[in-house]
Amino acid sequence: MVSRNVDRLITLEEHIIQSQNRFRGATGELSQLLRDIGLAAKIVSREVNKAGITNILGLEGSENVHGEHVKKLDVFANEQMRHALSRSQIICTMVSEEDDEPVLMESSSGKYIVFVDPLDGSSNIDVNVSIGTIFSIFRRKSHRADLPDKEDILQSGMEQVAGGYALYGSSTILAYTTGLGVSVFTLDPSIGEFFLSDDNIQMPEHGSYYSINEGSFSTWEKGLQEYIKYCKRDDKPSGKPYSARYIGSMVADVHRTILKGGIFIYPATQKHPQGKLRLMYECNPLAFIVEQAGGRASNGEKRILDIQPEDIHQSTPIFLGSKQNVEEAEQFLKEYEAESMIGK
Ligand code: AHM
Numbered sequence: 001m002v003s004r005n006v007d008r009l010i011t012l013e014e015h016i017i018q019s020q021n022r023f024r025g026a027t028g029e030l031s032q033l034l035r036d037i038g039l040a041a042k043i044v045s046r047e048v049n050k051a052g053i054t055n056i057l058g059l060e061g062s063e064n065v066h067g068e069h070v071k072k073l074d075v076f077a078n079e080q081m082r083h084a085l086s087r088s089q090i091i092c093t094m095v096s097e098e099d100d101e102p103v104l105m106e107s108s109s110g111k112y113i114v115f116v117d118p119l120d121g122s123s124n125i126d127v128n129v130s131i132g133t134i135f136s137i138f139r140r141k142s143h144r145a146d147l148p149d150k151e152d153i154l155q156s157g158m159e160q161v162a163g164g165y166a167l168y169g170s171s172t173i174l175a176y177t178t179g180l181g182v183s184v185f186t187l188d189p190s191i192g193e194f195f196l197s198d199d200n201i202q203m204p205e206h207g208s209y210y211s212i213n214e215g216s217f218s219t220w221e222k223g224l225q226e227y228i229k230y231c232k233r234d235d236k237p238s239g240k241p242y243s244a245r246y247i248g249s250m251v252a253d254v255h256r257t258i259l260k261g262g263i264f265i266y267p268a269t270q271k272h273p274q275g276k277l278r279l280m281y282e283c284n285p286l287a288f289i290v291e292q293a294g295g296r297a298s299n300g301e302k303r304i305l306d307i308q309p310e311d312i313h314q315s316t317p318i319f320l321g322s323k324q325n326v327e328e329a330e331q332f333l334k335e336y337e338a339e340s341m342i343g344k
């Protein structure tokens with residue numbers, strides 16, 4: 001395990017307790033919630049690792065040779081998240097990519113609201129490529145004796161108390177922030193424990209990777225087309241074009257961008273003027289992490305965390321990564337703004 005800024009083995013549990021001690025008046029509820037999410041991530045990770053063999057033993061939706069019903073992995077992950085989040089009676093509402101409406105939990109007086117994309121990158125499940133879980137936590141505003149209302153649910157990303165992700169890749173990673181830097185943990189599957197592998201991670205100010213689904217080039221606004229042409233040019237101080245990397249799982253693409261630097265983009269297209277990625281459970285938590293790691297995340301002109309949501313499932317274009325790369329892209333969009341046909 002590669003460890004940076006970490007000089008001894010620290011478990012997720014220990015780290016959460018140490019961090020809690022830095023918040024005066026903390027009740028321990030958020031800590032418990034993070035532990036519950038860690039547990040769900042371990043269960044999903046175990047199931048993701050078994051996915052190939054499950055398919056051999058029975059197709060999704062059918063019964064396997066043991067007579068067990070084989071569930072779709074994203075449905076399974078959603079159920080695990082809901083189960084984990086209801087354990088400690090701390091959250092009043094869960095909003096998931098898998099559910100049309102917010103789910104009111106049994107503990108309707110709970111202090112927190114959690115947004116989750118239980119298994120992001122679902123098109124990569126069948127091909128053995130990294131996928132992830134993304135989560136975002138808000139404190140409710142209404143009185144706890146009342147039922148949570150619209151204002152509790154539709155808060156801007158700025159008000160997140162915690163955000164993070166699990167990445168099921170060559171190893172399973174859990175990264176989270178509560179606004180005091182980003183901590184990254186790696187799962188040791190032999191003992192089922194997450195160990196701190198990177199603390200207070202900082203991403204490069206500038207990187208030489210760009211990550212975007214270039215197949216949609218002809219449907220982008222002019223400024224973005226010009227920016228991607230610029231990424232491919234060799235008349236930069238380095239004398240080299242940027243390298244392209246695109247996995248098609250946001251968590252994996254963003255995790256690589258945090259470690260190596262560069263930019264991840266999911267833009268507006270003619271068909272989807274608001275992009276594809278969801279503000280509340282994909283963009284907000286990853287923008288929070290990236291900002292805490294010293295990076296930048298915007299919709300091309302406005303900070304992601306400042307967007308006031310109107311709908312739990314709304315999407316937004318996103319430009320996220322090293323500060324200088326995102327600023328570069330924003331400058332191109334601005335320069336060609338008048339020629340943009342999208343949304344007009
Ligand atoms: P999903 O929530 O259905 O898995 O879709 C989200 C995923 C992201 O992880 C990824 O960045 C994007 O879809 C890829 O989309 P595309 O195939 O259009 O490039």
Ligand code: MG
Pocket residue numbers: 097117119120121282
């Ligand atoms: Mg998703």
